[in-house]
Amino acid sequence: MTFTVLVPARLQSTRLPRKPLADIAGLPMVVRVAQRAALSGASRVVVAADDAEIVAACQSHGIACVATRPDHATGSDRLAEACTLLGLDGTDVVVNVQGDEPLIDPALIDACAALLAQRPECVMGTAAHAIDAVDEFVNPNVVKVVLDGAGRALYFSRAPMPWWRDGNAGGVTALPSPAPLRHIGLYAYQAGFLRRFPTLPACPLEAVESLEQLRVLWHGERIAVHVTPSRPGPGVDTPEDLARVRALFA
Numbered sequence: 001m002t003f004t005v006l007v008p009a010r011l012q013s014t015r016l017p018r019k020p021l022a023d024i025a026g027l028p029m030v031v032r033v034a035q036r037a038a039l040s041g042a043s044r045v046v047v048a049a050d051d052a053e054i055v056a057a058c059q060s061h062g063i064a065c066v067a068t069r070p071d072h073a074t075g076s077d078r079l080a081e082a083c084t085l086l087g088l089d090g091t092d093v094v095v096n097v098q099g100d101e102p103l104i105d106p107a108l109i110d111a112c113a114a115l116l117a118q119r120p121e122c123v124m125g126t127a128a129h130a131i132d133a134v135d136e137f138v139n140p141n142v143v144k145v146v147l148d149g150a151g152r153a154l155y156f157s158r159a160p161m162p163w164w165r166d167g168n169a170g171g172v173t174a175l176p177s178p179a180p181l182r183h184i185g186l187y188a189y190q191a192g193f194l195r196r197f198p199t200l201p202a203c204p205l206e207a208v209e210s211l212e213q214l215r216v217l218w219h220g221e222r223i224a225v226h227v228t229p230s231r232p233g234p235g236v237d238t239p240e241d242l243a244r245v246r247a248l249f250a
Contacts, residue, residue: 103233
């Protein structure tokens with residue numbers, strides 16, 4: 001199938017300023033991400049940047065880039081503008097690869113994109129993998145997802161779920177069976193829905209959990225989920241994460 005990868009890139013990050021331009025083995029991180037995404041089956045990979053420095057860095061390394069407004073509230077808003085700039089609409093498929101995932105698996109990008117062809121009733125696709133450690137299960141920075149019988153998302157949460165009524169009566173010391181699922185922040189969209197998404201009113205659950213994807217479920221749309229057997233490579237949110245990824249490249 002034909003799809004476009006969009007990589008949103010914002011210069012200022014609270015935990016790691018100038019993150020897209022952070023050097024990883026001689027290349028800016030956003031370039032590393034785009035190069036990795038280009039190994040997928042995408043017809044093109046385009047960075048959606050909020051700053052001229054990111055645009056210049058991409059251009060100097062042969063990476064396609066569009067300049068978007070610097071005042072977007074969310075990455076989805078930035079991607080919606082990028083769809084307009086690129087003339088994408090309707091059933092065109094877009095995969096959002098986060099700009100801090102320099103070790104993203106190209107096969108996972110393909111699998112996420114394929115969900116929309118397999119599940120025409122869904123406007124979005126995403127991915128998850130099994131949690132194998134209690135500390136991840138209880139960590140609010142690890143987002144969990146529960147699925148219905150057809151592999152579609154029922155709910156996303158920062159809380160441990162599903163809650164093991166009997167096993168967790170004395171505190172969370174073991175994992176339920178089957179294993180809970182960790183959500184992976186990789187998204188496929190129909191471009192028409194992605195352009196519509198910023199116009200949907202935010203919902204109370206989204207505000208409480210700080211999870212934008214809950215807006216989709218709140219408004220009655222469906223999200224297909226690909227469960228991968230492999231844990232994805234580490235992303236970069238903090239200086240410690242950056243050091244870890246630099247060591248892997250080294």
